[in-house]
Amino acid sequence: MxxxxxxxxxxxxxxxxxxxxxxxxxxxxxxxxxxxxxxxxxxxxxxxxxxxxxxxxxxxxxxxxxxxxxxxxxxxxxxxxxxxxxGKDTAKVKFASQPPTIILMAGLQGSGKTTTSGKLAHWLKNGGHRPMLVSVDVYRPAAREQLKVVAQAINAKLYEGKVEEANTDTVVRLAKEARREAISNGCNILIVDTAGRLHIDDQLMDEMQHLKTLLNPQEILFVADAMTGQDAVNSAKEFHDKLTLTGVVLTKMDGDARGGAALSIRQVTGQPIKFIGVGEKYDALEPFHPDRIVGRILGMGDVLSLIEKAEASIDKKKSEEFASKALSGDGFSLADFRDQLKQVKKLGSLQSIIGMLPRIGPFAGLQQVADKVDDKELSRVEAIINSMTPHEREHHDVINGSRRKRIANGSGTSVQEVNQLLRQYSQMRKMFKTMSKPSFAKRLSGMKMPNGMQ
The missing domain is CATH 1.20.120.140 (SRP54, nucleotide-binding domain)
Structure with missing residues (x-):
């Protein structure tokens, strides 16, 4: 963005x-x-x-x-x-000395508050915590149902409770019951998804004040849609003036917004951005690192985040096995190639991956190349390989004309696309085979580096 x-x-x-x-x-x-x-x-x-x-x-x-x-x-x-x-430092989540830690999610309707509550619970679970979710939005049954679906998807505990009347008393009762349930279930964090409005009004703020007084939350996080620009900044300031926010979560940071909200919201509210939403999946929530974001803005890249994402997403054992096969001289099969494509897809789109690399030196111009790449191409390649028999994946030489036609029909692609994949695969095998030869290593070690360096 x-x-x-x-x-x-x-x-x-x-x-x-x-x-x-x-x-x-x-x-x-x-x-x-x-x-x-x-x-x-x-x-x-x-x-x-x-x-x-x-x-x-x-x-x-x-x-x-x-x-x-x-x-x-x-x-x-x-x-x-x-x-x-x-903000110079990455803002941390505050935890209660006596569990459960209460995190109150605030924001306007449509900002992505419910989905972000689920993403935050998923992130906390990965960090070894035991979160519980509760929706106190008694005015929109769809919001409570959405949080239920989210909780099931990430396998997190959810307190539903009963809603007989849509009023502040019900909201307060649900919050009390959820806290009690979190304690009895051994959950050390309670994430409270509150009601939103299309605009800020007295009823909304009174209800949030009631919840703040009742729960004494360690965190009051304002969820803002980065696509709304300065409207998000203005809303955050109003919420902060009345509730004293502890942090901000910016959603849709992977979109084509201009970025002004991210650069303004801390300066205007005085509160740090703690997380950013970078996609629709439940693992698409990242802690906000100011220095890394600035690195991206100035074209210096964000290699640290890319490394962290790779460490979290890529199966190290499989990658090492692939490298060993590729450089052994025997080559790698189409099945190995497909498995590596799956690993790459876990990192996100090619645009997002290349966006984390510096725009200088050998990486200059890569972004223009990435913009022309269709990420669906990886899915097409995977479909072609999946349409082969196990024997064909291990022995690509047996794939003749009739087999290519069958594979194309099975994958919904053309024979030309199948031919192109097989050519690229053969070229990669030759390249790795050349690299595995002792003569290649000898030539490489004897090459003169710039400025006469060996």
Whole structure:
């Protein structure tokens, strides 16, 4: 979602590169570009003014003006300022000294509050906790039913309770019963999915105040739809003024929003962004790391998050077995190839994976390639391999013309697509076979590196 902002900031930095030194004139042009980039990204105009003023003050300081690489110094200043906006450290979840920890989920209707409650429960379960979910939205039966479906999908405990009347007394009763049930079931966290409205009103806030007083929650998390931009920021401020939020969860961060909510919400409310929703699946919730997000915005990538995602998603044993087969000289089968494709798909779309890589050096231009790649292509390849017999997957040489036609019909693809896959597979086998030869390793070790380095 930060692609447009990233591109515009890169243009601003580019105008400084090649300059012998910074001057008020060329710096003014770069600041204009930075200001425009932030405003077009829907960042709050007051935040933009504060940030640009601080960048200008630091950039025109003596240390930067006399630096050998003034453009790189400005990039560092912008990075530091963006991190300051988002919060220098990753915000942690607060836990009660005496369980259960109560997490109150607040937000407007349609912000993704119920789904986020389930994602948070899933994330906490993976961290070794025992969460319980409860919906106190007695006004929309569909909301309670949705949370029930979510709880079943992630195998989390749910307290349903009975709803006879849709009023605040019922909401308070459900909350009391859920806390008691969490204690008796040994659940150390209770996530309370509250009612939402299309807009902020007195009834909503009074009910939230009742719940806050009753439960004394350790966390009051405001769930905001990042796609709504400054509306999300304004709503968060109103909720914070009346409830004193402890953090924010931004949903739909994988969409094409301009990113202004993420860059404004902490500065306006004073509260940290604790999580971001990056997809529809229940595992698509990530802790918010300010420095990593800024790295993505400035084209420096987010390799740490990519590594963490790979460690959590990829079967290390299978990957090692594949590498051993591929480099053994005997090659790997189409079944092995399919299994590795499944591993890659667990990491997300190719666009999201490449978006975490730096946009400089050998990775420059990769994003343009990724934009042209259809992620459904991986599914088509998998379907083609699945349409083969076990013998064909292990011995691709037996796949003749009639077999190719059968495989194409079975996978809903064309014979040309089957032929293309087999050609690519054969080329990969040849490449790995070449790499496995001692002569290749010898040639590689004898290659001269740049600057005469061995």
């Amino acid at each position: 930060f692609d447009n902002l990233s591109d515009k900031l890169q243009r601003a930095f580019k105008s400084l590169r090649g300059q012998g030194k910074l001057t008020p004139e060329n710096m003014e042009e770069a600041l204009r570009e930075i200001r425009l980039a932030l405003l077009e990204a829907d960042v709050n105009f007051k935040v933009v003014k504060e940030v640009v003023d601080r960048i200008q003050y630091k950039a025109l300081g003596e240390d930067v003006m006399t630096a050998l690489s003034p453009a790189e110094q400005v990039v560092k200043i912008v990075r530091d300022e963006l991190i300051a906006i988002l």
